[in-house]
Amino acid sequence: ETGVTQTPRHLVMGMTNKKSLKCEQHLGHNAMYWYKQSAKKPLELMFVYNFKEQTENNSVPSRFSPECPNSSHLFLHLHTLQPEDSALYLCASSQITAGASPYEQYFGPGTRLTVT
Amino acid sequence: AQSVTQLGSHVSVSEGALVLLRCNYSSSVPPYLFWYVQYPNQGLQLLLKYTTGATLVKGINGFEAEFKKSETSFHLTKPSAHMSDAAEYFCAVSQNTGNQFYFGTGTSLTVIP
Numbered sequence: 557e558t559g560v561t562q563t564p565r566h567l568v569m570g571m572t573n574k575k576s577l578k579c580e581q582h583l584g585h586n587a588m589y590w591y592k593q594s595a596k597k598p599l600e601l602m603f604v605y606n607f608k609e610q611t612e613n614n615s616v617p618s619r620f621s622p623e624c625p626n627s628s629h630l631f632l633h634l635h636t637l638q639p640e641d642s643a644l645y646l647c648a649s650s651q652i653t654a655g656a657s658p659y660e661q662y663f664g665p666g667t668r669l670t671v672t
Numbered sequence: 673a674q675s676v677t678q679l680g681s682h683v684s685v686s687e688g689a690l691v692l693l694r695c696n697y698s699s700s701v702p703p704y705l706f707w708y709v710q711y712p713n714q715g716l717q718l719l720l721k722y723t724t725g726a727t728l729v730k731g732i733n734g735f736e737a738e739f740k741k742s743e744t745s746f747h748l749t750k751p752s753a754h755m756s757d758a759a760e761y762f763c764a765v766s767q768n769t770g771n772q773f774y775f776g777t778g779t780s781l782t783v784i785p
Contacts (some may be wrong), residue, residue, distance in 0.1 A: 560715070596681070599762070599775040612772065646715055660706060661773060663715030 558582055560664035562647050568670045571637060577667045579630040579647030587652045588630040589661065590622060593644040605630065606652055637671045644668050674699050674765050678776035686784045691735075691750040693779045695763030698744060705746040706764040706773070707737055716762060722746065733757070758783045 560581045569575050581588060590602040604612035605624040619641075621633040630647055648661040679694040697703055704723050708716040720731025727739040733756075737748045746763060763776040 562715075596777065598676070598777050601772060604772070648715075660718045660721055661716075663708075663717070665713065665715045 560647055560649055560662050562645075562664035562667050564667060565665065566668045566670075568672060569634070569637065570672055571639070573637075574633070574635040576634065577632040577645055577647075577669075579632075579664055581628055581630075581647075581649035581662070581664075583649055583651075583662060585649040585651045585662070586627050587650050588624060588627070589648040589650075590630065590632050591646040591648065593646055593666070599646070603632075634669075637669075639671050642669055642671045674703070674767060674772075674774045676763050676765050676774055676776035678761075678763050678779050680779055681777065682780045682782070684782040684784055685753045687755060688752050691748070691753045691757065691781065693748040693761050693763075693781065695737075695746045695748065695776060696744055697746065697763070697765045699765055699767065701767050704766045705737075705739060706766070707731065707735070707746075707748050708762045708764060708775075709733075710760040710762065710778075712759075719748070719761075753781075753783045755783050755785065757781060 563578045586607050588605045592600040601614050602616045603622040608624050619636050623631040644666045646666045647664040650659050650661045675698045677696045706721045707719040709719050710716045719735050720729045722729045722739045730736045735750045737746050739746050760778045760780050762778045764773045766773045
C-alpha cells in the first residue's frame with residue numbers, strides 16, 4: 557500500500573449504530589487529520605494529531621471520537637449519529653517540522669458515510 | 673483569521689480553451705497557498721503550492737497559478753483544457769505557523785468536447 561488509505565470506502569449506518577473509520581498513512585508523516593466534506597461547503601477540519609497528540613478539535617460533537625494509537629494510524633469512532641452527519645470523511649497526513657513552512661497534506665480517498 | 677473565496681462554483685470550458693479558476697484569500701500574515709484537485713470518488717491531490725519566492729508557480733498537468741499580493745489572489749490557469757481536467761478544484765490557504773489549512777468551497781470544472 558502507498559500513500560494514505562481509508563477503510564471502508566462506503567458505510568451505511570443507522571442512527572443507533574456504532575462504527576469506526578480507519579485511516580493509515582504509509583508516508584512516514586507525523587501529523588494526521590480528519591476532515592468532513594459536505595456538498596456545497598468548504599472542507600471542515602475536525603481533528604488534528606501531531607506526533608499522536610490531539611492538537612485541534614474544532615467544536616466537533618462528541619458523537620465523533622478520534623483515536624490515534626501511533627503516527628501511522630488514525631480512527632474515527634462514530635456513535636448515535638444524525639442524518640446531517642452524512643458526508644465524505646477524508647483523512648490526511650503531513651510532515652510537520654518545527655520552524656519550517658507548512659508542507660502539503662496528502663489525502664486518502666475518503667469514506668462515504670450515509671446515516672439512515 | 674484566514675479564509676478563501678472561490679468565485680464560480682461551476683466553470684465550463686471547451687476542450688482546448690483556456691482554464692481560469694479564481695481564488696481570493698484573506699490572511700493577517702503572509703500566506704501559503706495551495707491548489708488541490710479532486711476526481712470523482714478520490715481524495716484531494718496537490719496540484720501546486722506557493723510558499724515563498726517566485727510568484728508564478730507551475731504544477732502538475734500543465735497548471736500554473738500566480739500569487740498577487742496586491743489583489744490577494746491566487747488564480748489557477750491552464751492554457752489548453754483537456755477532457756481529463758474535468759474535476760473539482762479547491763484553493764487552500766495556510767499560515768506560516770501551525771498546520772491548519774483553510775479550504776474554499778471548490779469549483780467544479782466541466783470540459784466540453
